[in-house]
Amino acid sequence: METAEIARRFLAFFEKNEHTAVPSASLVADDPTLLFVPAGMVPFKPYFLGQRTPPYDRAASVQKCIRTIDIEEVGKTSRHATFFQMLGNFSFGDYFKEKAIPLAWRLMTAPVSEGGFGIDPERLWVTVYLDDDEAARIWRDEVGVPADRIQRFGVEENYWSMGVPGPCGPCSEIFYDRGPEYGAEGGPAADEDRYVEVWNLVFMQYERGEGGTKKDYPILGDLPKQNIDTGMGLERLATVLQGVDNIYETDTLGRILQDAAERTGVAYGDDERSDVMLRVVADHVRSATMLVSDGVRPGNEKGGYVLRRILRRSIRNLRLLSGSDAAYLHGLTETAITAMEGIYPELRTDADRIHEVIETEEKHFSDTLRSGTALFSRAAERTLSSGSAQISGADAFQLHDTYGFPIDLTLEMAAEQGLGVDESTFRTLMEEQRETAKRDAKAKKLGNADISLYGRLLESAGSTDFLGYTDHESESRVLGLIVDGESVGAASAGDEVELVLDRTPFYAESGGQLADKGSVTAAGRGTVDVADVQRPVPGLFVHRGTVREGTVALDDRVEAAIDSDRRASVSRSHSATHLIHSALRNALGPSAGQAGSENQPGRLRFDFTAGQSLGDARLAEVEDEVNTVLSGDIQVRDFQTSLDEALSMGALAMFGEKYGDRVRVVEMSDYSRELCGGTHVGATGQLGVVKLLGESSVGSGVRRVEAAVGIDAFRRLSRESLLVSRLSEQLKAPREELPERIDSIVTRLRSAEKEIERMRAAQVLQQAGELAAGARQYGSALLVSHRAPDGTTADDLRRLAADVRQRLGEDRPAVVALITVPADRPAVVVAVNKRGQDSGFKAGDLVGLAARTLGGGGGGKPDLAQGGGSDTSAVESALRAVEQRVGETA
Structure with a gap:
């Protein structure tokens, strides 16, 4: 069955x-x-x-x-x-x-x-x-x-x-x-x-x-x-x-598992390690498919972090199974959709979006692996410079937790550098993270008392009647009063309170729109300054603020009034968000779906799905389209209808949002039509002007545009115009020539920096010939041991050692040992030619000997190794230790 x-x-x-x-x-x-x-x-x-x-x-x-x-x-x-x-x-x-x-x-x-x-x-x-x-x-x-x-x-x-x-x-x-x-x-x-x-x-x-x-x-x-x-x-x-025998052999998970086995060329049941990885892939691909279908996107916090971790574990296991960095998730995601659509037919409807999100994360993780490799290299260099033979547990944990770098990959790469990893500390940090998560989860459970309080208020008082679409003021009655998490009968000046009213003009924060601010006044008794409004349970508006003067009590008749100027400014931002959304879809196609927003007074941010940057030219086109539309002064209309009817009209719904059978549609002619519970202007001309401030990445496959609206946009344009005028005056160039003039200055500056770096490196390498000529003979072997100037960097020290080794040739065994003391921490590099290695000289052994004398440690490959220590007074002793070992071996 x-x-x-x-x-x-x-x-x-x-x-x-x-x-x-x-x-x-x-x-x-x-x-x-x-x-x-x-x-x-x-x-x-x-x-x-x-x-x-x-x-x-x-x-x-x-x-x-x-x-x-x-x-x-x-x-x-x-x-x-x-x-x-x-x-x-x-x-x-x-x-x-x-x-x-x-x-x-x-x-x-x-x-x-x-x-x-x-x-x-x-x-x-x-x-x-x-x-x-x-x-x-x-x-x-x-x-x-x-x-x-x-x-x-x-x-x-x-x-x-x-x-x-x-x-x-x-x-x-x-x-x-x-x-x-x-x-x-x-x-x-x-x-x-x-x-x-x-x-x-x-x-x-x-x-x-x-x-x-x-x-x-x-x-x-x-x-x-x-x-x-x-x-x-x-x-x-x-x-x-x-x-x-188990859930991984059922018709749903089994189908995904077998597909993963075929794609990676691994037979299920032949090897326990491979079987574990195949089961991880089957479970995680299905989990990711279902999470994305419900509106979750990969990120670094909360649900997005969980999804990202699941996907990255899948990708890593697929790479280990196949031995390649091929992209597998498109096919496996399709298999998961096919396996589950019998129960959840919406998966097929959402298939394009699910594929887009998961494939983008797969590509992003490939880039992360490259970034992680660079981060690992820096951690390895720090380890060697400090004289340690182990990557610290903290570095391994950072690679794992912050950058999604699997610990097994860190172990493998460390071994290639002749290093280990402090797994004990890594496991301790992982356990501390898990315990913290458990404590957080437990703490959140204890919040049920607060939720229950709101639930009881909703049961006793009923839903709050929201009047804010048409009214900015209302006569209301106080049905609930909360101070410090407890229901009270009255609150006095200075108290931080939560008010529940039977009816309100205040918009509660939702859909990316910030809550209204304003005041609630009981005539002749007291006033509450409202700073925030939330809906902790559906239908209940909770007004949070401070009693400015007097007292406020249950059953008081009050005057609730919002800050109308602030509301108008926020509404302009919200309407501008809808216009920007439509313009982005026109520019990028329907895949540019909304992934989040925030509408503040005079300013907004809008997150959307896209695999790459818009670029300056396309961003300018979007801005031009938005301002062209708003200048047409299109009427903004809202109405209630059924969810099915709204969707059939082409109204956009935000994935992850929960909608009832009846929904509110906000439309601006045929240009924009969305399901939305927010407040808006009456016509687009009221926006004045919209200025896009820039675009950036906020996560895998998610971009963000920010914009100023109305008077805020005008003030921004005015400041930018003044700045351009000053630059034009200082650089003695017309406005239209400023980009070329600034590019020229930056290019010259970078060239100068590169020339300075080249000259510094050349100065260090100038010593190579002199050092090679001064090589001392120990038996049949040649040795160069030298303390380089203290300003020499570790990179330059390695280059110098390699250059001297090359000058000594391969006719005889040769060892080069160099030490420098940058920032009061000695660093040592040893290089050995091929003849030297054949004669028993190993760079890793010699650098370890020197580093231990310096009070540290180190290691590396037989031909080139690096280490470090902490005792600056032991530099000469470290060089003599190498000289002695070379003499004994020769």
Whole structure:
């Protein structure tokens, strides 16, 4: 049974049993305490916590999930994966154990012809919590599971909570017996490799309090309503129904894995190391495809960092498998889309964008590998100069964490330089990073109290009525007042407060538009200066500010007024953003999608997808087009319609945004039409002028333009005109000739710098002939040992040593040992010719001897090596040590 059919069958079964089939939520969590959705119940979390009232009593879903906490284990086992799908059915105060347990058993064991999964009931075992006699009785007496196939487990295995105050309760799990060839008899208690968990039924019936550990926390009592939350891994169930050993052999992951094997020329199953890498590639390519589909783009923070890491691990493993730097991800991404589109048809619709994002990151990482190589070289040089024989753990960690350089590549390149890597420190830093991430995650979970507070306000007060599209002032009532995270009845002068009003003209920050500022005044009582407005939960506007004077209390009638001039300036920026977006699409094509924006008073930034820079000429064309359109004074119209109708009209939707059935469309004739909740001007002529300030890269495949709008643009142009006038006067050149004149000056300056560098290097190398002529003889060998001027750089010292070695020729064994002391840290270089190496002289050994005398270390290849130390008084001793060793060897 294919995975898509398993998902379809699951939803169909529960729809027949009066459940609402809920589409998978985006992988990007709507919960501010989470980055991605890590479990099937997460989209329903506000209902279980009592923050929102569920729109249905029963639900079922196939939820996309991402977990990366164990990313290093992916591929090493047959169970770990970063992306997985959870089948789940949920009851919100409707049915409980007496119905959940029989429903699960019926779906698992009913014949395929009757809509079930057709699993032999004799191969199923169940577990219950230690004292959950009710669940045990239902399994035994009502379902008919033999008592000897019902096992009891403790808190660790069969009790659930969110880790924070809220609902908790016992679990009951269903296990599948894979057969005696997989392990010992005796059920899950005996062998969980043979008996595989496929479904976990959580019975939320108690409320837990603060404190305690995972195994021990206070139970405050029964929940007002008992809930059901079940979770069954789709991939794990597929292994059972498809008769394969692990998730990597199922129809979805298996297809990607085999394609990766064929493309890299590696057979799966022949070598464990290659098998691990193929499993990593299969999992990560699928995860990346699903993340990009949900609007995530590679970056250096949050979800973008996770996606980038996943893609880079894929690329690195593909290179190791194939032994080449060929680009593989286009084909593998297409295979992933084909494998998953049966469940998620939107993947095919988004295919072009998914390919573009992933291929751009693959190219970018190839460039990163080149940059990483240069960074590694500098780290190696620092290591040798300091006299150490190991790349520091901090350098290795920086290469890995900041630049995505894999540790195995760092180890390999270090070995080529005769160096090691301080892996112990590297692992310690990695562990500290993981612990920090865990602490951050735990801290975020504790934020549920704040979210719950907003949720309760929404439940009691209802949604805030936003009037800001038409009104800049409103008479409102204070429905909520928060100080220091607690609901209060009143606030006084100086207090930082959060206000919830029944209606408001204030725009809450969203869609790239900054929030309004202004004031909320209770006549005769007090005034709050509003500095920010947010929507911590959908529908609730929270006004954040400071009580300027007097007091403000619950139920006060207030006058809410925004700063109208600031609003007008922000609106101009937002409308300009739409125009720039359209102009960029006209210049680059539909692939130039919006990747972020920020609309401030008089200024904006707009991020868009593009593989390379626009260039000055095209940027000027975009600016000209925008100003031509706005000078036409096009009317700006907004209206509400259905999402499907808006998309059919060609309205642009931003990937990653969540839209309801009804959406707001903002259009400027046929030139621009977008889904947008922001505020705008009435006509484009109100923008005045738009001045693009420049373009830059902000990440892999993402460019940014910044612009000034209206009076701010005029002031910018005025300042630039004054600057050009001053330059023209100083350089005695007309304005139109300034670029050529400045280019000429810069060219002459660079030429002068290069000439100075050439002369300095030549001065150092002038010593080469004299040094070679003064070589001393030790037996049949020649030796040059010399302290170079202290201003000599390490690069010049290497060049000088190589030049002297060349002058000594190959007729006799020759050794050149040079030391310099730049910046109070001695550096030593030893060069040995081919005859010298054949006679037993090794540059790496000799430089190590000198460096140790200098209080440091070093190493390198037999023909040329470098080291360093810290003892400036030991330079002559280091040279004598080399002389002595040469004399002994000769």
